[in-house]
Amino acid sequence: MRHPIARAWQRITDAALSTDPRRRTLVSMALLALLLMASSAGVMLLLAEATQTMNVTAVRWWAAMSVGGLVVMTAFVRSGQTARLGDPSLTIAQMVWTITSGAVAYVLAGEARGIVPSVLAMILFFGTFALTMAEVIGIGVYALTAFGCAIAVSTRFSASTSGYIDTAYALMVFIVLGGCIALNLRIQRIRANLQRKREALAEALAVNRELATRDELTGLLNRRAMQDLMALEQRRALRTGRPLMLAQLDIDHFKPINDTHGHSTGDRALQAFASTVRASVRDTDVLARWGGEEFVLMMAETGPDDARDLLDRVRQAVEALSIPHTTGALRLTVSVGLAQHRTGDTIDQTLERADQALYTAKALGRNRVVLAPPGKGTGGVSARA
Template sequence: MALLLMLAGMAIVLWAAWTLNLPRGPLYLWTLSSLCAIGLVYMTIRCGWSRNFKDPSLTLQQMALAIACSATGYALTGPVRAIAFPNLMIILMFGMFGLHATSALAISIYALLVFGLSMAVMASISPDIYPPTVEWAHFMMLVVVVPAVSVLSGRLSRIRRRLRQQKEELTVALEQIQLLAAHDELTGLLNRRHMQVLLEQETQRSLRSGEGFCLALLDMDHFKHINDRHGHAAGDAVLRAFSNTAQTVLRRSDVLARWGGEEFVLIQSGISMSLARATMDRLREQVANMELAFGDDFLQISFSAGLTTYRSGECATQTLERADRLLYDAKAQGRNRVVAG
């Protein structure tokens, strides 16, 4: 956009010079040098070299270059030199959304110095075309307008930073909400709602690929007794300990969720029943060997589980019901065991 605006401004300047028979040699040189400068900036950005700078858009550098070109154009256009002022305002507006308040103030002072120098030089060289009184009036108007634009830029910069901070805070809050929506707060595992979605997805994937998966329903043994004797804090500690141990034993591709209370559901994809059973037994042994200190007591925990495979054509509920029946069998056979079927 900056390049297009500069081209349009140069076209207007050249048209005015042609119409008013202004000296064209200096204007042609000004046009060529300005095009080369802005073209160099454009290529620096497009080629990725500008990424080495703090501001890859080179906003401050582009503005400084454009202001210098505009002030030089002011000195070359004589009777129509006032067309440089709207161009200067457009240049300063570019910095409203890309500069901090201090940078906006610095570029405003730079603009006043460059234009003031251009006006002073031309008033001394060609006072008939650049009357000192008129140039002084032009400069005073810039002294009023340019700092005002700088102040506005500073305010917009603060608003932009505040909005960016609010956006970052909202992003963090959204991530936390999504985490809470999908995970159990106590154990950090997936919750039942999210696990139901994953289970349906796994069922559909299995139908498409023909590759089944193993599903286990786990239940902590004598959990009610732990709560009754030691309190719910002890029960919570047991659930967290089981969760932490399970995550060290299971594969990364395995999905474990808290199904409710002391029940958990485990999905193991791309694995045979024998390997799934071996994983479950290894987890059971690790949990059974744990000793949790709670007050003066040491709690030993275990779990029972029903393990099954998904059968093509059935729904997820049917697979879960079969795992539940196998879990009931594990409880009936004395607990602390895995029954597969």
């Protein structure tokens, strides 16, 4: 059980930051910006009270406006009303506001305006990771313009008898601005490169996953992927009580094709066979290459009669297939062993029954579909040619 203080603190943070993870992050960042602005305003107020060169009333108004603007923005972020905006954290609005505030502070600070460049650097770095490259450039241009105006105004009304201090302050502001913009752009380029690498890695992983589950020659599921899928379908069939049929398909007399016409012709025959079977079955049926010229077809929520009718159509489509070759056209036939999955059996046991039915189809002359008996043993098979 959590300590009462911990529970109380959790309630307070949930009330302040929201319980939504995304909004919680946005509010936390907005509150950090507000804290930094409040701290900067506090420093300005302290200087105004301690020196005789600053207009205390003007600084107080500046502090109220600067902090108040961020308070309003933070409240909007917390309310969730910014969620549909392109910039839900109001990062650009906050940066424009704080840059404007910083430019005004530069004018009000008088001889103490040397503190402004450090605050400016903090503002520019604060939003770096939330901005795009174009937004960084836009913010940089705005900052240069705003502080250019501030420098011109402060120089115009400066009471200093020497222009060296004003020039030094102005140069420092532009040095800080230029450095911050350059570093921000560099950070954006690094982020872009990292994003490209992440996308390339994700694409490579997707390709690897595809290669790990697909037969390279036919594009069908491979044996391992099919085993996983059959195990999943077995559990579903057990839960729903709906029938599950498995079929073993074997291309008749395939070895002579390789021996007589070569493996490239055999590969084309396998591809043509896979495409023909895939076009003849339903979208819900799953075909996989089991190995060599052997294939497995899984038919969920399908009874024996419907499965046998479907496989007979597959057999006829394969029989009608013609594969062009230099010496003529190759013809294929297929033998099929079909078995219904029984409650209490494993998938391997069902496949073994389908394999026994396949051997029966071969023994009966090939080019036919044989349904394994529902009970134990191999007798009483039903064949269709």
